[in-house]
Amino acid sequence: MNINFDAFLETLPMAVTGMTGIFTVILIIFIVIKIMNKAFK
Amino acid sequence: MLEIFENFQNITIPQIIMWAIGGVLIYLAIKKDMEPTLLLPLGFGAILVNLPLSGAITQIHNGVEEVGAIDILFNAGIANELFPLLLFIGIGAMIDFEPLLTNPKLMFFGVFAQFGIFFTLSLAALLGFDLKDAASIAIIGAADGPTSIFVANYFNSKYVGAIIVAAYSYMALVPIIQPPVIKLITTQKERKIRMEYKQNSVSKLTKIMFPIIVTIAAGIVAPRSVALIGFLMFGNLIRECGVLNMLSQTAQKELANLITILLGISVASKMRADMFLTTETLMILALGLVAFIFDTVGGVCFAKIINLFAKKKVNPMIGAAGISAFPMSSRVVHKMGLAEDPSNFLLMHAAGANVSGQIASVIAGGLIIALIG
Numbered sequence: 001m002n003i004n005f006d007a008f009l010e011t012l013p014m015a016v017t018g019m020t021g022i023f024t025v026i027l028i029i030f031i032v033i034k035i036m037n038k039a040f041k
Numbered sequence: 042m043l044e045i046f047e048n049f050q051n052i053t054i055p056q057i058i059m060w061a062i063g064g065v066l067i068y069l070a071i072k073k074d075m076e077p078t079l080l081l082p083l084g085f086g087a088i089l090v091n092l093p094l095s096g097a098i099t100q101i102h103n104g105v106e107e108v109g110a111i112d113i114l115f116n117a118g119i120a121n122e123l124f125p126l127l128l129f130i131g132i133g134a135m136i137d138f139e140p141l142l143t144n145p146k147l148m149f150f151g152v153f154a155q156f157g158i159f160f161t162l163s164l165a166a167l168l169g170f171d172l173k174d175a176a177s178i179a180i181i182g183a184a185d186g187p188t189s190i191f192v193a194n195y196f197n198s199k200y201v202g203a204i205i206v207a208a209y210s211y212m213a214l215v216p217i218i219q220p221p222v223i224k225l226i227t228t229q230k231e232r233k234i235r236m237e238y239k240q241n242s243v244s245k246l247t248k249i250m251f252p253i254i255v256t257i258a259a260g261i262v263a264p265r266s267v268a269l270i271g272f273l274m275f276g277n278l279i280r281e282c283g284v285l286n287m288l289s290q291t292a293q294k295e296l297a298n299l300i301t302i303l304l305g306i307s308v309a310s311k312m313r314a315d316m317f318l319t320t321e322t323l324m325i326l327a328l329g330l331v332a333f334i335f336d337t338v339g340g341v342c343f344a345k346i347i348n349l350f351a352k353k354k355v356n357p358m359i360g361a362a363g364i365s366a367f368p369m370s371s372r373v374v375h376k377m378g379l380a381e382d383p384s385n386f387l388l389m390h391a392a393g394a395n396v397s398g399q400i401a402s403v404i405a406g407g408l409i410i411a412l413i414g
Binding site for chain 2: 002003004005007008010011012014015017018019021022023024025026028029030032033034036037040041
């Protein structure tokens with residue numbers, strides 16, 4: 001097993017971007033659903 | 042006469058171990074009802090490809106290459122990601138997003154229950170896995186078989202077999218993995234929190250627009266996820282449009298069943314002893330478990346953070362249902378709620394978080410491909 005700390009550090013911004021990306025998509029969908037639920041009762 | 046027994050001397054110990062592993066997978070599928078639709082074909086396939094000079098896989102006989110049927114299937118349906126995508130049409134047609142549309146706040150639990158994917162990505166990279174292999178391993182945390190196959194195959198990971206075995210095994214083991222983790226990080230008082238459920242009606246137009254909006258939103262932010270999310274949402278649109286009931290039934294039954302049969306046995310082409318019996322396989326199984334544990338931790342911790350600010354408290358166990366393993370995870374949370382308080386029904390909230398996890402895990406798959414591919 002080769003501990004690769006550099007690769008670990010390289011993945012941290014990716015992890016942050018990944019979680020932010022999922023959050024952004026879900027936030028957009030959430031806002032649109034809220035609007036639709038109000039508009040099409 | 043001796044020619045009949047000639048192949049016996051080609052049997053190797055690793056091949057016998059793989060027969061045993063195949064047998065265990067078949068046993069778990071039949072006796073323990075653990076994801077039988079995939080583990081049974083996978084287990085049988087593991088035996089099939091590990092027979093000496095197996096004609097099911099590509100072999101070279103007297104200098105001539107004879108292409109095996111399983112390799113043909115793998116190249117026709119998995120190497121080009123076709124089977125997982127077609128299966129997504131069936132899955133999309135099976136999912137009812139109404140619990141989520143009724144209470145869209147539940148969507149955010151699906152986001153934070155993907156934490157295990159990114160935690161495992163970093164951990165696998167730290168342990169020395171190449172970045173593409175680390176991403177393929179991390180996606181086990183999506184708790185979503187087709188997404189795991191899609192991503193691992195996209196990165197052409199040599200660990201596809203181990204990744205699929207881990208992904209489907211842990212999905213089946215959700216009722217064993219999640220409860221101790223949830224109990225460890227929640228108090229009894231938190232597990233007893235009641236959540237009011239209002240049965241709001243959702244218009245048909247909203248149900249029809251939902252898959253289209255999800256596809257557009259995911260497509261703009263994470264374009265590499267379009268194939269995955271698009272096929273999932275296409276299946277859902279067929280279900281909800283109301284004019285394609287026959288197609289919806291076909292997608293849910295015949296299409297999903299046919300693809301599942303072929304998927305399991307095709308993936309087995311990556312379960313040859315020389316590829317599968319490695320220390321990396323054991324590490325992948327361990328990392329997959331870590332991914333599932335930290336998915337659960339991510340979802341529960343998010344719910345606990347919400348509770349610091351919200352007037353109406355959320356039962357933090359709902360956060361654990363934000364993984365994609367549907368409906369196992371929501372059932373687990375519901376049962377745990379009932380165990381603490383027999384009159385506390387969390388199923389509808391948990392189901393909403395659970396279907397949100399299905400969308401979020403697919404988006405996570407697309408983002409992983411975009412970030413590392």
